[in-house]
Amino acid sequence: MPEYALFLGCMIPLRLPYMESSARELLKRFDVELIEMQDAGCCPEPSLKSVDDETWTALAARNLSIAEGMGLDILTLCNGCFETLKTVDVELKGDGKLKERVNKRLAAVGREYNGKTDVKHLVEVLTGDIGLENLADAVEKPLEGLRVAAHYGCHLIRPNSLEVDDPLRPVLLDRLIEITGASSVPYFKRNLCCGAGVSGVDDYTGKALVRYKLGWVDKAKADCMAVVCPFCMLQYDLTQTLVRNESGERFNLPIFYYPEMLLLAMGAESKELAFDMHRTKMDQVLEKIQGGR
Amino acid sequence: MTSDEIPKEIVDSVRSRAQLCFGCGVCMGGCPVARVNEKFHPRRLIRDLVFGSFMEVLRGETIWLCAQCHICSETCPQGVGISEIIVDLRNLATGIGVSPPESYIGNLKQLAETGRTVPVSSRVERLRNRLGLDKLGPAAAEEIRALVRDTKFEELIVDKEGA
Numbered sequence: 001m002p003e004y005a006l007f008l009g010c011m012i013p014l015r016l017p018y019m020e021s022s023a024r025e026l027l028k029r030f031d032v033e034l035i036e037m038q039d040a041g042c043c044p045e046p047s048l049k050s051v052d053d054e055t056w057t058a059l060a061a062r063n064l065s066i067a068e069g070m071g072l073d074i075l076t077l078c079n080g081c082f083e084t085l086k087t088v089d090v091e092l093k094g095d096g097k098l099k100e101r102v103n104k105r106l107a108a109v110g111r112e113y114n115g116k117t118d119v120k121h122l123v124e125v126l127t128g129d130i131g132l133e134n135l136a137d138a139v140e141k142p143l144e145g146l147r148v149a150a151h152y153g154c155h156l157i158r159p160n161s162l163e164v165d166d167p168l169r170p171v172l173l174d175r176l177i178e179i180t181g182a183s184s185v186p187y188f189k190r191n192l193c194c195g196a197g198v199s200g201v202d203d204y205t206g207k208a209l210v211r212y213k214l215g216w217v218d219k220a221k222a223d224c225m226a227v228v229c230p231f232c233m234l235q236y237d238l239t240q241t242l243v244r245n246e247s248g249e250r251f252n253l254p255i256f257y258y259p260e261m262l263l264l265a266m267g268a269e270s271k272e273l274a275f276d277m278h279r280t281k282m283d284q285v286l287e288k289i290q291g292g293r
Numbered sequence: 294m295t296s297d298e299i300p301k302e303i304v305d306s307v308r309s310r311a312q313l314c315f316g317c318g319v320c321m322g323g324c325p326v327a328r329v330n331e332k333f334h335p336r337r338l339i340r341d342l343v344f345g346s347f348m349e350v351l352r353g354e355t356i357w358l359c360a361q362c363h364i365c366s367e368t369c370p371q372g373v374g375i376s377e378i379i380v381d382l383r384n385l386a387t388g389i390g391v392s393p394p395e396s397y398i399g400n401l402k403q404l405a406e407t408g409r410t411v412p413v414s415s416r417v418e419r420l421r422n423r424l425g426l427d428k429l430g431p432a433a434a435e436e437i438r439a440l441v442r443d444t445k446f447e448e449l450i451v452d453k454e455g456a
Contacts, residue, residue: 008429010409010410010411011411013417013421013426013429014409014411014412014413014414014417014429015411015417017417017420017421017424017426018420018424020424020426021424021425021426024426036427036430038430039430039431039432039433039436040432041404041408041409041432041433041434041436041437042404042408042409042410042432042437044404044410045400045410046361047361047397047400048397048400048401048404048446049380050357050379050380050383050384050387050393050397051383051384051387051393051397051401051445051446051449052384052387052444052445052446053380053381053384055440055441055444055445055446058440059437059440059441062436062437062440105440106440108439108440109436109439109440111436154360154361154362154363154364158362158363158364158366158367159363159366159367159376159377160367167363167367168364168367168368191323191362191364192325193325193326193360193362193364195325195360196360197360197361197362198326198358198359198360200394200395200396200397200399201357201358201394201396202330202358204329204330205326205329205330205333205358205360208329208330209325209326209329209360212325212328212329274423274424277420
């Protein structure tokens with residue numbers, strides 16, 4: 001099985017470490033080897049591209065050069081890190097002049113980008129390297145009857161230069177949900193952004209987007225939502241509780257990080273998975289899945 | 294760039310991309326922010342770039358409200374890269390001294406200090422420990438500081454600290 005340089009980023013290890021532990025556990029079960037990236041910093045955050053595009057590019061290229069030095073491709077768990085590292089990689093591979101300017105900057109810190117590493121998101125490693133069939137074979141306790149709303153998050157599939165899935169009608173996460181035995185339910189506004197990218201700029205807009213999405217998920221009678229990005233997780237898990245308190249809305253939607261769902265389907269006990277670290281209560285949905293197992 | 298002047302060829306090149314717009318409004322229909330916040334209106338933004346005051350757009354708050362979900366760019370029948378144009382406008386804006394939103398500055402400060410945008414807290418250390426995760430290694434902040442030296446990233450932090 002493959003080996004990857006694990007790019008952790010900031011949000012997962014420093015705010016939502018339970019996402020890191022379940023992703024590591026899942027990948028370990030499929031013998032995907034993860035090598036830590038010494039000295040890796042923030043990807044940097046996609047929003048910082050807006051401040052100074054070329055400095056942002058150079059910082060991302062530094063991270064890419066670290067993986068190059070390890071002779072490995074990068075695996076990211078976060079859509080934000082994925083968008084940054086992959087778009088910079090694609091851009092640098094297609095623009096020799098930019099690469100030259102960036103390398104001039106990197107030389108000052110003894111690094112060099114040569115375009116020898118590729119960047120993959122966890123979803124690609126699960127569906128590509130391991131493969132849906134192998135994942136399905138590992139399911140021992142199918143999550144039958146569970147209705148799941150898939151939320152891809154923008155920066156897994158857009159811009160389309162990321163080339164992971166259809167940018168407007170994606171299917172990979174739905175397939176990942178279905179192999180657990182659960183059903184991925186259709187709902188209106190599936191592509192709606194979680195709002196994390198604007199919540200720091202305008203709190204109202206960030207919360208309104210959470211409310212709007214959850215309203216549609218509620219109408220679809222989903223038991224829970226599955227996400228693959230820490231920003232989406234924070235929005236729907238934490239911000240959901242703030243929206244509920246402020247608006248009196250009755251939302252109480254459990255949010256799974258997808259690896260948690262698959263681990264449960266593979267037979268993991270819920271107490272192994274730190275569901276108490278989620279902000280929205282998971283008890284009811286776990287009860288439904290496990291019937292007290 | 295410290296003056297108010299944006300070179301004409303840069304204005305023209307952004308405008309020429311915006312001029313492809315024929316005003317169908319698909320961007321507006323798909324825009325999540327526009328749906329919940331009436332201040333943001335991607336089609337109007339593109340129109341203002343072509344027919345209105347370029348500098349007003351740059352100095353306005355609306356360019357910072359885009360969530361960068363890229364739905365507009367994926368659905369535009371004319372291939373106007375609206376979300377990409379917005380990133381270019383923001384870069385031009387910071388270039389003439391417009392300050393980005395406070396949350397960006399917070400991230401920049403944290404980045405220069407620790408190499409990451411989220412600080413290490415004792416709470417998260419405890420959580421990591423409970424989950425059996427290793428302590429996070431350092432992010433080579435000094436290297437990152439060296440790479441941001443004399444750039445807009447550094448200027449914005451220094452300005453803020455001096456203020």
